[in-house]
Amino acid sequence: MLARVTDNTSICNLDKGDLLREVMVKIGLERIDMQEGIMVEALLDSGVTGLVMSSEFTRKQRFKLKKLDRPMYVRNVDGSLNKEEPIEHTVEVNIYYQEHRERTKIDVIGGQKWMVILGMPWLARHNPEID
Numbered sequence: 001m002l003a004r005v006t007d008n009t010s011i012c013n014l015d016k017g018d019l020l021r022e023v024m025v026k027i028g029l030e031r032i033d034m035q036e037g038i039m040v041e042a043l044l045d046s047g048v049t050g051l052v053m054s055s056e057f058t059r060k061q062r063f064k065l066k067k068l069d070r071p072m073y074v075r076n077v078d079g080s081l082n083k084e085e086p087i088e089h090t091v092e093v094n095i096y097y098q099e100h101r102e103r104t105k106i107d108v109i110g111g112q113k114w115m116v117i118l119g120m121p122w123l124a125r126h127n128p129e130i131d
Helices: 055-062 118-126
Strands: 001-007 009-012 020-033 036-044 051-054 066-072 087-097 102-109 116-118
Touching: 020 116, 051 055, 055 087, 055 102, 102 118
Parallel strands: 036 116, 051 102
Antiparallel strands: 001 009, 009 020, 020 036, 020 087, 051 116, 066 087, 087 102
16 A cells, blocks of 8 residues: 655555555755756655665766765664675765755665665754654
């Protein structure tokens, strides 16, 4: 069952008795270098400590990568190191959500199921209303 919560937010994978598994929002992403935009569904995840974009999606959409001074290693919920390569690049984008617009950097990581994950920093700044 797919339940619509607001115009730009959907709850996915809900069946009778199931727990909420994914909360997705439709956002606009604008490439700074080309001023071109696309609409994508991003996962909201309060357990993620940053903003993350799939390296496969980044490559496919031809986002301009910026190399980090030093790699960032990713830890899983249990404290173990993530099996993917460390984060070595970011992309700078404008994110559009409802009436909000913000210029930000998003970390690029491989092996992601989702194109974009908006973690706790984004949630804290925008406090989207999700019932």
